[in-house]
Every structure is written in C-alpha cells, then in structure tokens.
Amino acid sequence: MTGTAQRCDAVIMGGGLAGLTLALQLKQRFQDIDVLVLERRRHPVPHAAHKVGESSVEIGAHYFDTVLGLKPHMDGAQLRKFGFRFFFSEGRRDIDQVTEIGASRYLAVPSYQIDRGIFENYLAEEAVRRGVRFDDAALVRRVELAPDAEAPHRLEWTRGSETHSAEARWLVDACGRAGLLKRKLGLAEANAHDVNAVWFRIGERISIDEWSDDAAWRGRCDPQARWLSTNHLVGAGYWAWLIPLASGSHSVGIVADPKLHPLDTIDTFDKAMRWFATYQPRLYDALDSKRHLLQDFAFLKHFSHGCRQVFSGRRWALTGEAGLFLDPFYSPGSDFIAISNTYIADLVAHDRAGRPVEARAQLYDQIYHSFYESTLALYQDQYPLFGDPEVLPVKVIWDYAYYWGVLSQIFFQQRLTDLMLLGSLKDELQHCQRLNLAVQQLLRSWSAASARRNAPVMLDQAAMPWFAELNRSLKDPRLGDAAFRARIRASAAQLRQLAGEILARARADNADLGDCALPSLLEENIAALPAGAQAGAMLFAALPNDSRTRRLPNFTERSSPVAPRARP
Numbered sequence: 001m002t003g004t005a006q007r008c009d010a011v012i013m014g015g016g017l018a019g020l021t022l023a024l025q026l027k028q029r030f031q032d033i034d035v036l037v038l039e040r041r042r043h044p045v046p047h048a049a050h051k052v053g054e055s056s057v058e059i060g061a062h063y064f065d066t067v068l069g070l071k072p073h074m075d076g077a078q079l080r081k082f083g084f085r086f087f088f089s090e091g092r093r094d095i096d097q098v099t100e101i102g103a104s105r106y107l108a109v110p111s112y113q114i115d116r117g118i119f120e121n122y123l124a125e126e127a128v129r130r131g132v133r134f135d136d137a138a139l140v141r142r143v144e145l146a147p148d149a150e151a152p153h154r155l156e157w158t159r160g161s162e163t164h165s166a167e168a169r170w171l172v173d174a175c176g177r178a179g180l181l182k183r184k185l186g187l188a189e190a191n192a193h194d195v196n197a198v199w200f201r202i203g204e205r206i207s208i209d210e211w212s213d214d215a216a217w218r219g220r221c222d223p224q225a226r227w228l229s230t231n232h233l234v235g236a237g238y239w240a241w242l243i244p245l246a247s248g249s250h251s252v253g254i255v256a257d258p259k260l261h262p263l264d265t266i267d268t269f270d271k272a273m274r275w276f277a278t279y280q281p282r283l284y285d286a287l288d289s290k291r292h293l294l295q296d297f298a299f300l301k302h303f304s305h306g307c308r309q310v311f312s313g314r315r316w317a318l319t320g321e322a323g324l325f326l327d328p329f330y331s332p333g334s335d336f337i338a339i340s341n342t343y344i345a346d347l348v349a350h351d352r353a354g355r356p357v358e359a360r361a362q363l364y365d366q367i368y369h370s371f372y373e374s375t376l377a378l379y380q381d382q383y384p385l386f387g388d389p390e391v392l393p394v395k396v397i398w399d400y401a402y403y404w405g406v407l408s409q410i411f412f413q414q415r416l417t418d419l420m421l422l423g424s425l426k427d428e429l430q431h432c433q434r435l436n437l438a439v440q441q442l443l444r445s446w447s448a449a450s451a452r453r454n455a456p457v458m459l460d461q462a463a464m465p466w467f468a469e470l471n472r473s474l475k476d477p478r479l480g481d482a483a484f485r486a487r488i489r490a491s492a493a494q495l496r497q498l499a500g501e502i503l504a505r506a507r508a509d510n511a512d513l514g515d516c517a518l519p520s521l522l523e524e525n526i527a528a529l530p531a532g533a534q535a536g537a538m539l540f541a542a543l544p545n546d547s548r549t550r551r552l553p554n555f556t557e558r559s560s561p562v563a564p565r566a567r568p
C-alpha cells in the first residue's frame with residue numbers, strides 16, 4: 001500500500017448497527033481512544049426501507065438503552081415493543097378464534113422496535129459527537145493483517161475517486177454479510193439450519209388490533225395495542241413477521257423452511273401476496289389495499305451461517321453478521337452484537353493495559369461459540385412444529401425461561417468477561433445447555449404426536465408469576481459473586497422443574513420419546529442445585545389422570561378482558 005497512512009487505535013470496517021455501537025462502546029470506555037469507522041453507504045440513510053434487524057429483545061435492548069446510554073433516543077425516537085405475539089392463523093381470517101400466545105400487559109424489561117434508518121443515522125451522529133471519526137461513502141478495498149504481534153494492520157479504502165489508507169492496532173470487521181475478514185481468512189462455516197427469508201416495508205400501519213370487532217378479544221390486552229408487538233403469524237414450516245416502525249411504516253417478512261415452503265414460491269412481492277392469500281389470508285386483506293405503498297422488497301437465501309473464529313489475540317475481530325448469524329425467530333441479532341462488542345471492548349482494554357490477550361481471546365471465542373451453539377438448537381429442525389398450537393406455546397415458554405434464566409442473567413449482571421466466575425459455574429451452565437438440547441429434541445417428538453388443537457384462547461405469559469418475575473429479575477442491581485452463583489443455580493433448578501413438567505405432559509400425549517436424553521438427564525444428581533425451585537406447577541395445572549381429556553397446554557388461558565392498569 002502506498003501514501004501516508006492515518007494512524008488509529010481501532011478501525012471498524014462497516015458502520016451499520018454492530019460497527020457504530022462498537023465505536024460508541026469503545027469511546028465510552030476510553031475517552032482518549034482514536035476510533036475510525038468506515039461505512040460504504042452515504043449518510044443520511046433512508047428511513048424504514050433500509051435493513052432488517054428491527055425487533056430487539058432484552059439483551060440487545062439493554063445494551064442500547066443502558067450500556068450505551070441511548071435511552072432518550074430509544075424512548076423518544078423508536079417504539080416500545082409490546083413483546084412477542086404468535087397467532088396460529090394459517091388459512092384463517094377470524095383471528096379472534098385462534099390460539100394466541102403473548103402477554104396481556106407489558107413486562108418489566110423494555111425492548112424496542114427499531115427503525116434501522118433512523119437508528120443508524122442517529123448512531124453515526126452520536127458517534128461523531130462522542131469523538132469517533134466516521135467516514136461515510138467509504139468502501140474498504142484492501143486489508144493487510146499485521147505480520148507480527150506489534151506491527152499495525154493496514155487497510156485501504158476509496159471515497160469517490162480518492163484512495164485513503166490507515167494503520168490500526170485493532171481491526172474489526174463489522175461489514176455484515178460482506179464479511180471482509182471472513183473471506184480473507186477463510187473463516188466461513190456452514191451450519192445445518194436451512195431457512196430463507198423475504199421481506200418488505202409498507203408505508204402505513206398494519207393494525208392487527210382492528211382485525212376483529214370483538215370487544216372481549218381486543219380487551220384481552222392492556223394497552224389495546226397488539227400492533228406494537230412483533231407479531232408472528234405461524235404455520236408448519238414458516239412464520240411471517242409484522243414489525244411496526246417509528247417512521248410510520250410496517251415491516252413484513254416471511255421466514256420459511258424450503259422443504260415446506262420453497263423460496264421460489266415467495267421471492268417477489270406478487271408471489272408473496274399470492275402465498276399470503278393462501279396461508280395468511282387476513283394479512284393478505286390488510287396488505288391488498290396498500291399495494292401502492294410498497295417501499296421495498298428483498299430476499300435472502302440460506303442466511304444462517306457460522307464462523308470458525310471471531311476474536312483473535314492478533315488484534316482483529318468480527319462482530320455482527322460479519323461473524324455469525326442464526327435465525328430471526330426470537331430476534332437475537334442485536335443480542336449477539338451486544339455480546340461480541342462487549343468481548344471486543346474488553347480485549348482492547350486488556351491490550352491497552354499492556355496485558356497479553358491471546359489466551360483471553362481464545363476463551364472469549366469459545367464462550368461466544370457456545371452461546372451460538374445453544375441458541376442454534378432453538379431453531380434447527382424446529383420449523384415443522386411452528387404450526388403446532390399445542391407444542392409451540394410450550395416451546396416459547398421454555399426458550400424464554402432458558403434465555404432469561406441463563407444468558408440474560410450473565411449479560412445483565414455484567415459477568416460475560418468474568419472467566420473465573422463463569423468457570424466456577426461450568427457444570428451448572430453445561431447442565432442447562434444439555435437440558436435445552438434434550439427439551440428441543442423432546443418438543444420435536446411431542447409435536448409428531450400432537451393433535452394440534454387450535455382453541456380460541458390467549459395463552460397469557462404475563463399471568464404466570466414466575467415468568468413475569470424472571471423477566472423482572474433482569475433489572476436487579478449487580479449481585480455479588482456468591483449471590484450471582486446462587487441465581488444461576490436457581491435458574492438451573494427452575495429449568496429442571498420446567499423440563500420435568502414438559503416431559504410429563506408429552507408422555508401424557510403418548511409422544512414417542514425414542515432415544516430422548518431428557519429422562520436420564522433429569523435423574524442426574526447435580527449436587528449444587530437447590531432442591532425445590534418452584535412451589536406448584538409452572539406451566540400446566542395438575543395433569544389430568546386421563547390424558548385424552550386434555551385439550552390444550554392449559555397455562556393461563558385468557559378469554560376475558562384484562563382489568564386496566566397503569567402503564568409502566
């Protein structure tokens with residue numbers, strides 16, 4: 001490379017969600033750090049029709065509003081999400097006559113619907129305000145990694161007809177699916193999860209609340225604002241998303257297992273509309289009159305991907321989709337950004353303090369990959385059961401109990417980088433991971449035996465005290481080490497109890513358990529775990545003696561309006 005190169009402490013290639021938030025986090029941690037972000041697109045970027053990745057969940061939301069201190073923007077310029085909501089509405093127009101899973105009121109920890117255009121414009125402005133150098137319309141073209149432990153990395157980019165270069169101690173690839181370092185180093189790794197997605201934005205609200213005139217159905221939620229949820233319209237092998245954006249548009253997408261819904265049946269707007277007419281006719285009706293408001297359309301084939309390594313002691317790292325990405329069913333993209341950015345900021349901190357980072361980078365890489373593996377299990381081979389109104393509600397509760405009970409606790413309690421503490425909980429964490437794998441396997445077997453009854457009820461997550469409390473517990477102030485260990489152990493015990501209930505219920509349905517690992521796992525004696533987690537049943541009322549009389553997973557069915565209460 002030629003010419004005089006700029007010198008920086010860190011260059012971040014790609015100024016999307018992952019790159020810009022990392023720049024803010026680095027600047028927040030070290031006032032004097034010199035960070036350069038290079039972004040291919042010219043700013044400001046358009047609102048609404050910009051990128052996918054619009055629904056956040058608790059870890060990502062906490063990262064934005066609390067860790068990065070962006071609460072005023074999240075509250076003032078984005079939408080507060082009314083949780084997840086799932087409707088078994090395949091082939092139906094009568095949404096008030098199908099099973100709904102969701103919360104009747106807001107739970108304690110906020111999450112947001114994010115208009116990515118508004119957010120990225122704001123993040124870039126905020127980064128500049130905090131002292132980050134941000135170059136838009138800057139296309140990175142060449143990268144040379146440092147040849148030894150002390151030499152800088154070098155890179156070259158063009159901006160219009162000009163060519164620029166820089167030397168950096170740290171180099172981070174946040175280029176999204178362009179994956180510059182991943183390609184250069186041959187790090188791409190396929191995973192066995194095969195799903196495709198199509199999406200578009202429509203320039204008007206889709207108000208799912210108005211899909212029924214039934215006052216009792218509307219009154220099941222307070223506020224009566226289901227449109228603020230990430231609404232999933234589910235069926236065997238697919239889910240369709242509805243996400244409202246602060247700009248006034250609505251994001252709509254379909255994610256499907258190609259074995260059940262091939263991509264070439266949905267890969268244009270007209271095809272997607274024909275598909276909706278068959279599979280989700282009520283949504284088709286809502287969209288049909290808004291065709292002229294279509295703002296964009298895109299699709300992505302086989303988007304789930306892994307990556308052999310994301311953090312290196314040689315002072316490079318990958319974050320966001322440049323590294324790995326799983327599946328948007330539970331919107332984990334921002335969570336993984338929050339986690340990888342936190343690891344990168346910590347590696348930079350150790351390096352600035354003159355400590356070696358090689359071994360630490362390896363361990364962070366292992367932990368990050370273990371989060372990826374356990375999250376992958378939630379999705380892989382599970383799409384066929386998405387159309388099951390009896391088993392999917394149970395899966396959603398399990399998946400949330402696992403997410404809030406383990407990974408979220410580690411993040412909210414700021415223990416991601418505490419290797420000693422995580423090491424001391426290795427057995428408990430591995431046990432939770434094995435439980436999760438076994439429960440996912442069990443859910444598949446159970447669904448094969450399920451009668452898939454679709455009753456007109458709302459399964460209200462907010463009415464399960466332990467579930468609402470698990471969510472609330474994320475807001476607890478930082479615990480001491482002993483209390484944190486006790487909390488993870490209590491989560492493990494709670495998961496065991498829940499797994500036991502799910503197993504009993506699947507057995508009552510005569511599910512063929514085959515070589516399911518769960519029964520023997522539940523018999524394992526884990527000495528450190530508290531004996532009784534929860535008084536009474538967590539999910540199901542007492543099991544009926546005669547399983548044939550059972551109609552539904554009977555957790556907290558709500559068929560009447562909720563009493564109004566103050567909004568948090």
Ligand SMILES: Cc1cc2nc3c(=O)[nH]c(=O)nc-3n(C[C@H](O)[C@H](O)[C@H](O)COP(=O)(O)OP(=O)(O)OC[C@H]3O[C@@H](n4cnc5c(N)ncnc54)[C@H](O)[C@@H]3O)c2cc1C
Pocket residue numbers: 013014015016017018019038039040041051052053054055056060138139140141174175176177178180197198199253300303319320321322325328331332333334335337
């Ligand atoms: C179908 C689908 C739905 C999703 N839904 C969700 C969701 O609801 N919630 C969620 O949290 N996540 C979701 N995700 C994941 C989400 O896309 C990611 O969380 C997020 O967008 C990744 O951000 P990023 O910064 O890594 O990538 P991006 O936002 O794509 O940013 C990468 C940036 O790098 C720039 N760039 C690329 N090449 C170069 C270059 N050579 N030089 C300079 N700049 C370059 C690009 O212009 C871009 O701005 C979804 C993903 C898919 C596929």
